[in-house]
Amino acid sequence: MIEVVNLRKSYRRRNVLNGVSFTAEKGQITCLIGINGAGKSTVLRAIMGLTQVNSGTVHIDGRPMSRELYEKVSFIPDRLTMPLGMKMEEAMQFMADFYRSWNPARAKELIQFFQLNGNEKIGHLSKGTAAKFNLAIGLAQDSEYVLMDEPFSGIDMFSREQIADVFSSDLLDGRGVLLTTHEIAEMEHLIDKAVIMNNGTISREFDCEQIRSDEGKSIVDVMREVYLA
């Protein structure tokens, strides 16, 4: 389980995170929802130790984040994380060189799934292809948790469909997924748990199936309650 407790971070005298606490379970898709500037990406970066927080703790299966846990948790940011001069194959070799959890068979499967050409240079990729490659890099690790920051951001409809297919495929089976997205309507039926952020705090945290059956509300309905109240 990813356990985030009371994260606080200020930047330029603004409280970006103001006591953020929530959990994301293994085997579930947890979606961090919020309008632009709510602090979603900052939370993901804080979990991965890529930005420093003023206070608060992050535990992965009861252990504080450490370099060994980068084998266990993979992060797929909203931008490319491999040098433009590398070919996709070279980037995957780089991953294989550094991560024990790298699974070459799964990497090959993902390359085929997304119909990527390993000989292509990363610098020549279109935005959609780059997003797919980013996803392939993150998912090819045998990690127990996958964090994704806006996997659908700014890409065409067909690429979005392909990426959405990942969530219903066996590529994520048994893993804990924590993602941020604006495309709630497209993802709603796949999400197990929603965490709604507003002004650097958690406004609501709920089980999507339960709120559908108990209150007959969709995630978007709850979002309306939070943001338009």
Next chain:
Amino acid sequence: MSHYLKLVHMEIHRFRYPLAAMMGLTLVWQMVTLIIHVNGKLDRAADALIHNLLVNGAALERFSFADMIPGMLYSLPILACIAALSVYVFLIWYRDWYGRVSFIYRLLMLPASRKHVYLAKLTAIVLLVLGMLSFQLLLLPVEQWVFKLIVPAEHFEASTFGDVVSANLVLDVLLPRNFDRFALSYLLGIAAVIVIFTAILLERSYRLAGILYAVGYASICTFVFLYTMYLMWTGSYLYPEEIIAIEFAIGILITAVSIWLGFRLLKKKITV
């Protein structure tokens, strides 16, 4: 292979094209400069020969390779390479943050100590400098061979490697023939790179305020080093060897503090 060595390999590999371009530029520029210079010299020698024979029957003018390279034109690619590598000390960090790609995300998420990222970048800079230096050292005998090929035997005068290096001011500075001076110069250079790395990490950790911290830190390190040197050379009764030993100790202290601070910033404060 350890993570550190893999990272060093990756850093060098990323700079392979600029490195090849710098080597190519140095090779072509120095060869062309040498050939133009030698041809000019031979033309002037031929004119002088005709004149001297007619006037007083004087002997042929002889010249060596060392006579051909003192000019600034010959040193220009070396200076350009020094400038490029100096800029690269900054770029080696900043290119991982800026642009279409944020490679720093990946570097900081490697299941390895972040110290390796720092040390790999430092090692890459040192290896690139030494690589360019070695290339220049290899180039000198090749140029000397070309010189021998194009200069007629009656004009040719041999020169030693020492003559060649001391003939050019830039080469003389870059290749001190005394090992102590060589070690001291290059160790000071490495210390300067380490101080700059720490200043960059201060800026990357604290952003706007970090610019002030970075400038302040680099200025304090430079001031401490230069001012103590000034005080000792101008107003102390110490022997030169003692002054050099004290300077060496101050340099090591500044380097150690910078490395410690750099590692700490990478581990605790860095922000992507």
